[in-house]
Amino acid sequence: MNHYVVLWKAVRSSGFLLFPWGHCPWRGTGSLLDPKMKAFLEENTEVTSSGSLTPEIQLRLLTPRCKFWWERADLWPLRDPYWAIYWPGGQALSRYLLDNPDVVRGKSVLDIGSGCGATAIAAKMSGAFRILANDIDPIAGMAITLNCELNQLNPFPILIKNILDLEQDKWDLVVLGDMFYDEDLADSLLQWLKNCFETHRTQVLIGDPGRPQFSGHSIQHQLHKVAEYSLPEPTRQDNNGLTTSTVWQFQP
Numbered sequence: 426m427n428h429y430v431v432l433w434k435a436v437r438s439s440g441f442l443l444f445p446w447g448h449c450p451w452r453g454t455g456s457l458l459d460p461k462m463k464a465f466l467e468e469n470t471e472v473t474s475s476g477s478l479t480p481e482i483q484l485r486l487l488t489p490r491c492k493f494w495w496e497r498a499d500l501w502p503l504r505d506p507y508w509a510i511y512w513p514g515g516q517a518l519s520r521y522l523l524d525n526p527d528v529v530r531g532k533s534v535l536d537i538g539s540g541c542g543a544t545a546i547a548a549k550m551s552g553a554f555r556i557l558a559n560d561i562d563p564i565a566g567m568a569i570t571l572n573c574e575l576n577q578l579n580p581f582p583i584l585i586k587n588i589l590d591l592e593q594d595k596w597d598l599v600v601l602g603d604m605f606y607d608e609d610l611a612d613s614l615l616q617w618l619k620n621c622f623e624t625h626r627t628q629v630l631i632g633d634p635g636r637p638q639f640s641g642h643s644i645q646h647q648l649h650k651v652a653e654y655s656l657p658e659p660t661r662q663d664n665n666g667l668t669t670s671t672v673w674q675f676q677p
């Protein structure tokens with residue numbers, strides 16, 4: 426599978442596999458990590474901290490030194506591995522949280538669409554009091570668990586569920602890295618974030634590298650630019666045409 430095929434598939438995919446234990450919404454890191462799946466993830470990813478905006482965070486990712494980077498896409502046995510990529514939106518957001526710990530210190534933080542978990546990990550490193558990493562992919566939950574261990578962090582809870590269907594909890598800060606890659610998802614997120622802001626006055630930070638589904642969305646009228654980062658060369662190469670990534674505050 427060529428890396429770009431994986432990325433392309435990941436970006437376009439919206440169908441989700443159900444795992445037998447997928448109904449269990451709360452999962453503490455380290456718990457119930459299936460040994461076979463753990464071995465599969467360890468064998469088919471590489472631990473890396475280079476090539477991103479946050480070299481202080483180690484992650485298990487799909488890299489050119491992994492077998493499936495080069496294999497045919499249809500040989501990959503799981504759903505598309507969003508969690509095996511550190512997306513440019515998440516990189517900017519994580520960099521921002523690491524450089525501005527006051528934004529998260531002592532606060533409750535929800536990372537929606539956490540993927541590899543880097544932004545939740547950055548929030549933890551910067552002193553967040555309570556963290557929830559959320560994704561709809563159970564394998565992302567396992568990857569986040571492994572990535573927490575890699576960074577010697579005490580575990581934080583992981584919610585494997587479409588949080589947009591749930592009643593809203595109160596969070597001080599909601600972060601979303603590279604979540605605006607699909608128009609329908611962008612519409613649902615906007616509605617959810619608006620409710621969250623109106624009900625709880627929650628602060629919302631969005632990391633995005635200028636994807637058309639974000640730049641052309643009506644959410645643009647409700648954003649304030651917080652920081653912009655030049656992407657490292659390896660990230661540019663993996664994300665054809667993208668050169669910067671921006672952190673936005675959502676202000677409806």
Ligand SMILES: C[S@@+](CC[C@H](N)C(=O)[O-])C[C@H]1O[C@@H](n2cnc3c(N)ncnc32)[C@H](O)[C@@H]1O
Binds near residue numbers: 508513
């Ligand atoms: C492009 S990746 C971004 C991952 C990570 N935030 C980053 O920047 O590296 C998008 C992630 O959102 C997850 N996702 C998609 N729809 C979701 C939903 N409704 N609720 C939670 N997660 C979702 C996907 O499984 C995927 O892991």
